[in-house]
Amino acid sequence: MTRIFASAGAEFRIALRNRWVTIAVTMMALFSIVLSAAGSAPTGVLGADKLSVTVASLTSLAVYLVPLLALLMSFDAVAGEVERGTLPLVLTYPVSRAELLLGKFVAHLMILGLAVAVGYGIAAAAAITIDPHASAGIPALIRLFWTSLLLGAAFIAIGYALSAIARRPGAAAGLAIGLWLAMIVLYDLGLLAAVVADSGGYFTIHVFPWMLIANPADAFRLYNLAASEATAAAAGIGGAASTIPAAHALASIILWPLVGLVLATLAFRKVTP
Amino acid sequence: MTNLTLSQVTKTFDQTRALDGVGFTVASGERVALLGHNGAGKSTLMKIILGLIPFDSGTVTVMGDAPGSHAARRQVAYLPENVAFHPALTGLEQIRYYLRLRGENPGAAMGLLERVGLSDAAKRRIGTYSKGMRQRVGLAQALIGNPRLLVLDEPTSGLDPVSRREFYAMLDELATEGAAILLSSHALTEVEARTDRIVILSKGVMVANDTLAALRRQAALPTHLQVIARPGAADAVAAQLHGARMNGVMVNLTCAHDEKLARLGQVTALGAMIEDVEVIPPSLEDIYSHFSLQADGRAIR
Ligand SMILES: Nc1ncnc2c1ncn2[C@@H]1O[C@H](COP(=O)(O)OP(=O)(O)OP(=O)(O)O)[C@@H](O)[C@H]1O
Ligand SMILES: [Mg+2]
Numbered sequence: 309m310t311r312i313f314a315s316a317g318a319e320f321r322i323a324l325r326n327r328w329v330t331i332a333v334t335m336m337a338l339f340s341i342v343l344s345a346a347g348s349a350p351t352g353v354l355g356a357d358k359l360s361v362t363v364a365s366l367t368s369l370a371v372y373l374v375p376l377l378a379l380l381m382s383f384d385a386v387a388g389e390v391e392r393g394t395l396p397l398v399l400t401y402p403v404s405r406a407e408l409l410l411g412k413f414v415a416h417l418m419i420l421g422l423a424v425a426v427g428y429g430i431a432a433a434a435a436i437t438i439d440p441h442a443s444a445g446i447p448a449l450i451r452l453f454w455t456s457l458l459l460g461a462a463f464i465a466i467g468y469a470l471s472a473i474a475r476r477p478g479a480a481a482g483l484a485i486g487l488w489l490a491m492i493v494l495y496d497l498g499l500l501a502a503v504v505a506d507s508g509g510y511f512t513i514h515v516f517p518w519m520l521i522a523n524p525a526d527a528f529r530l531y532n533l534a535a536s537e538a539t540a541a542a543a544g545i546g547g548a549a550s551t552i553p554a555a556h557a558l559a560s561i562i563l564w565p566l567v568g569l570v571l572a573t574l575a576f577r578k579v580t581p
Numbered sequence: 582m583t584n585l586t587l588s589q590v591t592k593t594f595d596q597t598r599a600l601d602g603v604g605f606t607v608a609s610g611e612r613v614a615l616l617g618h619n620g621a622g623k624s625t626l627m628k629i630i631l632g633l634i635p636f637d638s639g640t641v642t643v644m645g646d647a648p649g650s651h652a653a654r655r656q657v658a659y660l661p662e663n664v665a666f667h668p669a670l671t672g673l674e675q676i677r678y679y680l681r682l683r684g685e686n687p688g689a690a691m692g693l694l695e696r697v698g699l700s701d702a703a704k705r706r707i708g709t710y711s712k713g714m715r716q717r718v719g720l721a722q723a724l725i726g727n728p729r730l731l732v733l734d735e736p737t738s739g740l741d742p743v744s745r746r747e748f749y750a751m752l753d754e755l756a757t758e759g760a761a762i763l764l765s766s767h768a769l770t771e772v773e774a775r776t777d778r779i780v781i782l783s784k785g786v787m788v789a790n791d792t793l794a795a796l797r798r799q800a801a802l803p804t805h806l807q808v809i810a811r812p813g814a815a816d817a818v819a820a821q822l823h824g825a826r827m828n829g830v831m832v833n834l835t836c837a838h839d840e841k842l843a844r845l846g847q848v849t850a851l852g853a854m855i856e857d858v859e860v861i862p863p864s865l866e867d868i869y870s871h872f873s874l875q876a877d878g879r880a881i882r
Contacts, residue, residue: 314682392668396631397719400633
């Protein structure tokens, strides 16, 4: 435990010095401010309080931004150490590779949590100032916060795995961007195209829901939308959300960080300094 | 007690045979120098001892355990060649981190940095350090927590002459406390005076493993006698001793190790014609070349 915290402490300091903490927090804050400004006009959703509406738009924002931030922080984790030549020495210390990764993980997750908290905090404050009934949306906001952490954790862990597989920061960055595009943008487009082509057949009913929750980003969106009916109408894939139990989506976003960490540890074990 | 035992260690990279049947031991309190040309396999051997890279065959025992095992790592300190640290951390933060990884009190960091003469720069980022200063951070971390075996890859590279002397003084202390030390170096003269035993690798083959005195005897390299004659007597001295006159007063003689005393006798017999005489034993450079070249010859045959 002390070893994990020792490595987390060093990693947090490095992120602070490299301005990563500032960049992450500023990025989330900026997007939240823009989102709040855009959403301050009266919306057409009946019966929904301002904060619930904000949570719905934050959800669609987080699906893109949280994985991006997570991958940006994590792609350098192993490849950067290989490149700098800092790996041989630390691997001769009585600390396991899993512990080293967990230390980085704790630090990176803390930074992400900080950024997300600041961003959502700003958006929530804006909503509450405008709408006195907005406090009704607080449970949805809290749910959005911890699921965002899980989503971020999944992509941080996957980023470590990519970093260990690539072994060079340049290649790791390329892999991370490719993965983000594939999982966040192309995956949904591909599924959508398949559903349209299938037009309500076997794929749409039996395969599509599972493929949707297999992707942590989609599972995240589904869980948050399914859990708050008030906002389900605002979502494009609301229809699909109703056929998938929220518990399955939740299981997916809980499992992904664990799977990612296992994959990352296995890939890191293969790296010879 | 034997802290490190190697036997028949062989390692091949793709086509290169980096190590070929290397075997030696380092006992508690012993300082062993690992010498060899560039690419002889020194760093490879050290990485194997630390469990950083696998080896093909042979056995390696570190403090009675497998190399790289948790138990072995707790008792072994390493200084890699070209040691690197994260440039964003300060020297103090870096050492505190390493102390915590070893389960030691991070409060000891400043003391360690003082020991290597870095207390003034302790709170500056390592990115601003000079090469020698980074090397000192590397030395400081190798001192953490009473290691029983220190594996130091070119520890004095980048250090100034004064720091080198301080470094070897520190090694003496560690060895006196019972640590086993294996260090590699290209600076033969400093190794000569400061280590107990010398291991020479040549293209992955161990060609020597003994004390310097024993190696000197084995190599049977000629000893040089430098005779200084009184002014005007140089020619006569050179003729009498069958030596070569170098300049106005100096005559050079070469003899085998066991002829040395007889030769000195002849010199002293000349009495008043002699001003001074200097005995120059074969240097470590000579011995090193002898063993490395001998191995080369063997490889060709
Ligand atoms: N990862 C590797 N892949 C392939 N060959 C390697 C690798 N590491 C070392 N070698 C080869 O093994 C041999 C021994 O290298 P090593 O680094 O051990 O030499 P060295 O004695 O430390 O040399 P130097 O004095 O220059 O530090 C060299 O021929 C080197 O090219
Ligand atoms: Mg080397």
